[in-house]
Amino acid sequence: MILKNETIVIFGATSAVAQELARIHAKAGDSILLIARNDSHLKSVADDLLARGSPQVESITCDLDDIQNHTDLLNDINEMFSDISKYYFFYGVLPDQEACQNSFDMTNNAITTNFLSVISLLTLIANKIEKETNRGIIAVSSVAGDRGRQSNYIYGTAKGALTIFLQGLRNRLYKANCTVTTIKPGFIDTPMTRDFKKGALWATPEKVARDTYIAAQKGKDEIYSPGFWMLIMFIIKNIPEIIFKRLSL
Amino acid sequence: MAKYRSWAYIPESNQDAVTPAWQDFEFNIEAKSLLPHGNARSYSDSCLNSEGTLIDNRLLNRFIEFDASTGILKCESGVLFSEILELIVPENWFLPVTPGTKYVTVGGAIANDVHGKNHHQDGTFGRHIRSFELKRSDGKVLLCSKDNNSKYFSATIGGLGLTGFINWAEIQLIKIPSPFIKVETTAFYGLEEFYKLSELANENHQYSVAWLDCNSTGNQLARGLFMAGDHAKSEKVAQAATLKPKLSIPFNFPKKALNRYTIKAFNTLYFNKNRLGSGKTTYQHYDSFFYPLDGIGDWNRIYGNQGFYQYQFVVPSSEKATMEKILRKIVESGLGSFLAVLKEFGDLSSPGMLSFPRPGICLALDFANRGDVTLKLINELDQLVVEAGGSAYPAKDVRMSSQAFQAYYPNLDKFKKFIDPRFSSDFWRRVSES
Numbered sequence: 001m002i003l004k005n006e007t008i009v010i011f012g013a014t015s016a017v018a019q020e021l022a023r024i025h026a027k028a029g030d031s032i033l034l035i036a037r038n039d040s041h042l043k044s045v046a047d048d049l050l051a052r053g054s055p056q057v058e059s060i061t062c063d064l065d066d067i068q069n070h071t072d073l074l075n076d077i078n079e080m081f082s083d084i085s086k087y088y089f090f091y092g093v094l095p096d097q098e099a100c101q102n103s104f105d106m107t108n109n110a111i112t113t114n115f116l117s118v119i120s121l122l123t124l125i126a127n128k129i130e131k132e133t134n135r136g137i138i139a140v141s142s143v144a145g146d147r148g149r150q151s152n153y154i155y156g157t158a159k160g161a162l163t164i165f166l167q168g169l170r171n172r173l174y175k176a177n178c179t180v181t182t183i184k185p186g187f188i189d190t191p192m193t194r195d196f197k198k199g200a201l202w203a204t205p206e207k208v209a210r211d212t213y214i215a216a217q218k219g220k221d222e223i224y225s226p227g228f229w230m231l232i233m234f235i236i237k238n239i240p241e242i243i244f245k246r247l248s249l
Numbered sequence: 250m251a252k253y254r255s256w257a258y259i260p261e262s263n264q265d266a267v268t269p270a271w272q273d274f275e276f277n278i279e280a281k282s283l284l285p286h287g288n289a290r291s292y293s294d295s296c297l298n299s300e301g302t303l304i305d306n307r308l309l310n311r312f313i314e315f316d317a318s319t320g321i322l323k324c325e326s327g328v329l330f331s332e333i334l335e336l337i338v339p340e341n342w343f344l345p346v347t348p349g350t351k352y353v354t355v356g357g358a359i360a361n362d363v364h365g366k367n368h369h370q371d372g373t374f375g376r377h378i379r380s381f382e383l384k385r386s387d388g389k390v391l392l393c394s395k396d397n398n399s400k401y402f403s404a405t406i407g408g409l410g411l412t413g414f415i416n417w418a419e420i421q422l423i424k425i426p427s428p429f430i431k432v433e434t435t436a437f438y439g440l441e442e443f444y445k446l447s448e449l450a451n452e453n454h455q456y457s458v459a460w461l462d463c464n465s466t467g468n469q470l471a472r473g474l475f476m477a478g479d480h481a482k483s484e485k486v487a488q489a490a491t492l493k494p495k496l497s498i499p500f501n502f503p504k505k506a507l508n509r510y511t512i513k514a515f516n517t518l519y520f521n522k523n524r525l526g527s528g529k530t531t532y533q534h535y536d537s538f539f540y541p542l543d544g545i546g547d548w549n550r551i552y553g554n555q556g557f558y559q560y561q562f563v564v565p566s567s568e569k570a571t572m573e574k575i576l577r578k579i580v581e582s583g584l585g586s587f588l589a590v591l592k593e594f595g596d597l598s599s600p601g602m603l604s605f606p607r608p609g610i611c612l613a614l615d616f617a618n619r620g621d622v623t624l625k626l627i628n629e630l631d632q633l634v635v636e637a638g639g640s641a642y643p644a645k646d647v648r649m650s651s652q653a654f655q656a657y658y659p660n661l662d663k664f665k666k667f668i669d670p671r672f673s674s675d676f677w678r679r680v681s682e683s
Contacts, residue, residue: 016270016308041271044311044325051312051324052336191270191308 005055007031007081011064011121012091014041016190017140019048020209021088026054033081034059035073036091064091065113067120074124086216087125089118089139092159094193100154107154114158119165126169130176137173138181138216139166143224146184146233149249163222170221179219183212186229253303256549257292257556257647262675266303272325272416276386278302282673283386285410287357288329290350291644292559295409295676296357304414306356312336313417320422321379326356326415331543338535342422343480345377349590351540356415361644362407362604364594366456366478366539371423372597373606375406381418386671390416395600404667407601409643411677413669427484430456430538435475436520436527440572443475444610447593450477456538461589462520463579463614464513471576473591474523481532515587542588552617558647560627561613563594563606564639571637572610575630579614582626586614602660605642613645624648643676654680 008025010018013034022032026049034049034057036042042059049057058080062073077084095110118139129135144152145159163182170180187193187202203226211225224230239247253264266286267278276283282301289296297303306327313323317340322333330344331351337343348363357363362375371377380394383401391413393402405412433454437443443459450457456478465472536543549557564571579586589612596608616623631653634641640657641649655661665681 038271040273044271044313047313048311051315191268 005029005031006085007033007083008086008088009033009035009077009081009084010088010090011035011118012089013059014038014045015090015092016205017185017188017208017212018088018090019045020205021090021212022049022054023052024209024213026050026052026057029053029055031056031081032058033077033084035062035064035077037061037063064117064121065109067112067117070117070120070124074121074128078128085134086136086138087129088212088216089121089137091117092140092142094152095154097150097152097154110154111158114155115161115165118162122165122169126173129178130173133177135176135178136181136216136219137166137169137178138183138212140183140185140212141166143184143186143229143233147236147244151249179221181215181220182222183208183215183225184222184229184233185225186232253286253297253305254289255292255294255296255647256290257559257645262297262299264297264299264303265301266305268305268308270308272309272382272384276384276388276671278304283669283671284674285326285356285360285414285672287327287354287360288352290353291357291361292647293644293676294647294679295361295643295674297675298673299675300678301673306354306414309416310354315340317342320424321419322422323417323419324355325417326359326381327354329354330358334535337422338425338428341425341427343425343535345421345423346371346374347539349540350543351536352543355418355420356410359406359415359418360408360410362599362601362606363644364606366458366592368597368606369451369457369593369595370455370597372595373407373599373601373604375599375601375604376597377421378406379419379421381405382416383413384416385413386669401667403600403602404664405601406599407604408664408667409603409674409676411668411672411674413672425480426482427480428535429481429484429532430478430535431481432476432478432531432533432538434523434526434529434531435477436472436524437475438472440471440569440576443471443473443591444566444569444593446475446477450475451593451595453477455479457592459591460519461591461612462516463576463586463589464516465520466580470580471573472520473589474520474527478533478538486532552615555618557618558616558623558627559613559645560616560630561605561611561642561645562630562634562639563609563611564634564637565607565609566593568609568637568639571633571639572612575612575633578626578629578633582622584616584619584623584626586616589614602664603643603658605640605644607640609639613642643680646676649676649680651680651682 008030012018014036025032032049032054034042039061046057046059092114100107141163142159144156145163148156166180166182185208188205188208189198189202190205208225215223253266280302284298284303286296286303286305309325309327311325315322320342330353347365358374362373364373383391383393383405391398391401435446437446454477459473459475461473592611594606594608594611635656
């Protein structure tokens with residue numbers, strides 16, 4: 001398969017998995033637009049990608065929670081690159097479940113970052129690429145969105161809603177020959193999860209990035225990463241609620 | 250949580266760690282003391298800090314700039330040599346100095362001032378560092394080079410991670426005509442023959458090293474294979490040559506199968522197989538020439554859970570009698586060394602205050618952990634090396650006494666002034682006892 005060099009955009013470009021994914025694209029000779037909050041971190045990532053072979057790397061520093069700003073942001077993006085073939089969404093926060101239970105404000109923040117902000121961007125992008133055709137949207141959801149559990153259902157709610165939104169969008173954009181790929185990682189060993197005890201189920205950011213890249217290239221609909229989560233979630237989804245509600249998961 | 254151990258699996262101790270993802274991380278870490286930690290390829294407790302916290306540098310693995318016209322590479326300290334090679338070899342550049350594994354970080358390579366098969370020509374890794382940024386626990390960030398904060402520069406090269414955390418470093422690479430190495434292999438019998446080969450090779454070849462059979466006795470004492478290498482000029486010739494079957498040895502040892510008989514058998518087999526190719530020129534890919542053990546994966550596990558000891562020392566070239574004595578001692582002990590490597594260092598000095606290499610003959614050995622017997626032997630070797638005015642390598646040592654360390658490193662007092670007050674290591678606490 002001969003791949004044409006392409007231009008991609010990454011929202012949440014300083015996340016551990018996003019950095020690894022961007023390196024794969026850099027090595028393939030693709031141009032990359034990075035979007036994240038921290039200016040100096042963005043510069044570190046951009047320099048790295050240029051050294052690794054990307055012909056052009058641009059960055060935009062902004063807070064994606066600032067939904068009012070999204071229209072301007074998309075205009076800026078369109079001015080920078082006219083032929084963007086893939087839009088990656090890697091940002092998110094893992095909120096403290098207990099704190100969210102005691103504060104709607106915190107829940108609201110988590111849902112805004114993990115869901116509403118993504119939906120806002122996708123609304124604008126979907127309308128654009130529907131006309132352009134042959135584009136790809138790749139968004140990172142989570143296994144946590146497959147079923148609500150007491151230990152992290154605020155995060156799970158946002159990711160579950162995102163998964164459903166992406167299903168609908170995929171259905172809509174099919175006619176425009178655009179693909180929408182949902183990535184459902186399990187546990188990833190990243191700075192976001194540094195306080196967790198790690199076991200055999202934990203994957204490296206490199207592994208999830210590789211899976212994501214391949215799924216994006218193939219225009220897959222939905223993947224679990226690593227793949228064994230498909231089996232785990234199949235079982236978890238199929239436990240009858242009358243039993244599930246008694247479990248401490 | 251990831252496990253932090255040295256490459257030799259000794260000692261076993263619990264380690265806390267933080268893993269900063271960005272250079273602007275803060276030192277607001279609650280711990281008795283701190284120590285930078287790279288990819289744990291050192292065999293020593295110099296990479297461990299059981300009383301405090303490790304600062305794992307592996308997420309700081311970004312390139313900052315690579316100029317393919319000048320061969321200057323700037324990268325964060327957690328970048329592995331393997332990652333650098335992947336980037337630079339296609340552009341016909343190579344590491345100026347590399348140790349026997351490519352799975353070391355740039356920070357670790359500086360902290361141990363690593364050396365390689367070209368020491369006689371190019372000195373240590375520290376000689377090729379243009380500059381680096383040192384982050385101190387008081388929040389100061391020092392740009393260090395020969396001209397700038399030069400004492401911190403010298404203290405940090407070979408400084409075992411004790412002078413602060415290296416954010417990034419700038420390295421001058423060397424230009425190569427191809428990724429292949431032209432290798433001449435010669436069998437030798439006895440140290441005299443080795444010295445002759447080494448003297449000749451060091452004048453004419455960029456790389457030289459010898460594999461030594463530490464288990465042969467009598468008139469076969471110190472037999473081995475001498476390898477001299479240079480970057481091959483023509484990629485085409487080299488590529489064609491490497492397609493031919495090579496002399497190699499299967500390395501898939503069953504675990505815990507190492508004893509004096511199997512080690513002896515292995516060494517004899519390896520020697521005799523390669524002896525046949527003696528005097529011939531072959532071409533090897535840089536991977537198999539520089540990093541034969543990396544191809545075996547977790548080769549350190551062949552010693553099983555009890556781990557093993559490494560011992561690497563250098564004695565002045567005039568101390569041939571000491572070298573002979575040490576070899577006899579090892580052979581007589583029957584504690585065998587699975588892999589022994591002999592190399593003559595050159596006289597290019599390193600900027601590093603605590604740098605290990607100095608002019609002379611260097612021998613690297615490993616010993617299965619048989620408890621007190623092994624320790625006693627190595628302590629006796631230490632005594633001989635001290636008497637001969639030599640030195641042993643901290644990166645490979647978990648048992649060096651403070652007396653031995655202080656004898657080996659006369660710059661110690663000068664070095665101490667540049668230690669970060671919050672930094673320490675298991676190794677350091679042991680060897681700095683008075």
